[in-house]
Amino acid sequence: MLVHSRRARRAVHAVFLALFLPVFALPFLVVAAASLATRWSGILPAGVTLDHYRAATGGDAIDALTTSLLTALAASALALVTGTWAALAAKGSRARRVVGLLFMLPVAVPSVVVGLSLLVAFSRPPLLLNGTSTIVVLAHAVLVTSFAHQAVSAALDRLDPAYEQAAASLGAGPVRVLLRVRLPLLLPSLSAAAGLCFALSMGELSATIMLYPPDWVPLPVKVFAATDRGALFSGAALAVVLMVTTFLVLLAVSRIRTRAVHR
């Protein structure tokens, strides 16, 4: 505990809330309020209704939510496998930094560029993925792999080599050491990375909008389309559905993490 007296602690909390509320909480509160409104002319929205939610939890919107969930699950799984693999392979070698930078590159350029480059790269046979759901998943994976790779290589650096050496001296080959010792010990970091990748993918819009086929419309695209045509309140309801779903999944993932830590 950095601050001891009760009054000082309260003051610190107050400063924190003063920073936190307008920056993080307020925008979300506004979205939540808008999702329940039919008009917003004064300070507060008016004409409370649940119609937007009725629309946001049925038909097209539910399809879009399912699409987003499937995309995010597939993309974070792909990112986790690629990032972990790269981290394990490059551990302790000079390639590590290069690999890290390569994975970071897609994050550093505008996501639109990532979408465009995938579009160009996969538009001709034999690599014809244009117009498939695969290319959307691929784009998301490219965008989030860096986070998985960073998290796993940091955890690998902290992992005491004594564990894998003990396992090897007991007669375990490299595969058994990986599956029974290293990966289980990395589990907390893996699930943290999975959560981050999933959240990033659930909200991805710029690259998606370049790539999505008509039968694979993720929810952020729906939100954008709604706000773009001026339907702000139904867009807000879609956004709330997206946030709540993401939050619930992250909560489930963090439960895996705490269980892994407590073992």
Place this chain on the structure above:
Amino acid sequence: MTTGIRFDGVSVAYGGDVVLDSLDLTVEPGEVMALLGPSGSGKTTALRAVAGFVRPVSGRVFIGDRDVTDLPPHRRGVGMVVQQYALFPHMRVDANVAFGLKARRAPKDGIAARVAEALEMTGMSAYARRYPRELSGGQQQRVAIARALAVRPGVLLLDEPLSALDARLRSDMLAELARLHRDLPDVSMLYVTHDQMEALTLADRIALMDRSRLQDCGTPQDLYRRPRTEFTASFVGTANLLPVTVTGDGVRFAGAVLDVPAGTAAPGAPATLCVRPHAIGLGEGPNALRGKVTEAQWRGATHRLCVDVAGHRVTADVGEPHGTPPLGTEVTLHFAARDAVLLPAAAAGAGGGAAHG
């Protein structure tokens, strides 16, 4: 199955730094060999070369008759116990102990029995269903030993296994390890330690390492009673190392002639006299040394006196009945001729005084 370990000119270097310099050493089947030395002396590197975690730049390592130099660690069939236990935190005690058996594809129906046997041997049967984090340090180390023994290795490597334990627990575990060695007379043990007590208590032979090299090797009694070098004398036990000159019938130290068997040393040659502190008595006697008390420590059963004899520091552990002489008192010390060992003078920096191991 009896298997020994043989180092045949093993050198290990990290990027040009030689950390182990052409080690030749044989651990006989069933023998406990302690690798004793200060930190950075290459003793842990030697053990890791047997385990397969470092690759020698030259020389061969044999386990039994098998040249294992090029084998990966998991094909070497050794058991290993390290200072920080390295129990798998995500597995219960019984799963930890069963790990090696499963890795070596032991028949499934035998695994439970072997796990129970290994836990029984280390007195940890009651803790089979616990997670390592629920155990104390000493219990964790017992589990680590059980895990290493469960695969019935011919060779057991112990890398400072007791260093993380407190003094009381350490002496209990030491006795435990000695008992295990009696129960498993066929298992060769290579025991790395910087603690001379552990080495003296447990080892059949001690290999003394310093500055990446093997300095001396012998039974504990041999190294303690008849050290051949100043390093051995000072590192195995505590020793007074006094610069003397060999005369016809003894040695000359600080003007006084001491009656010490000179052996084959030529008269007039410089030498070092090694006398253990506990072999020195207070009061008149043979080989008397006179000096002023500069330091006195009460250690319960004994007093440790540091006495300045003609500019050389002599340490003596004397019994309680004499009482503590006040600092600055003139005292006389003596020792029996048979308790002294004459060593060839060290090539460089031969100074007087006591070295504490």
